[in-house]
Amino acid sequence: MRLDSFLSEVRLIKRRTQAKIACENKIVLVDGVVAKPGKEVKVGQIVTINFTNRTLEVKILEIPSKNVKKEEAKNFYKVIREEKRKEDLF
Numbered sequence: 001m002r003l004d005s006f007l008s009e010v011r012l013i014k015r016r017t018q019a020k021i022a023c024e025n026k027i028v029l030v031d032g033v034v035a036k037p038g039k040e041v042k043v044g045q046i047v048t049i050n051f052t053n054r055t056l057e058v059k060i061l062e063i064p065s066k067n068v069k070k071e072e073a074k075n076f077y078k079v080i081r082e083e084k085r086k087e088d089l090f
Helices: 003-009 016-024 070-076
Strands: 028-030 046-050 054-060 077-084
Touching: 003 016, 003 028, 003 046, 016 028
Parallel strands: none
Antiparallel strands: 028 046, 046 054, 054 077
């Protein structure tokens, strides 16, 4: 499955187009390497997303084969690290 599709299917990023833009802006890494939106992801890989206010690192547990319900989305990945950034005072 494509990286941008995976991110949107499991609801780590709201829409596939937003996931594609995030990848193009180099804020998504797979196994520590900046990844393009079309990169094929596999079970066991580590995906890091450097959002504006936090960094989220997840391990892929399963690749969805069809549309995923909101309640089931978290079953496809495991959060390894979530680090909130302090906001600048200026």
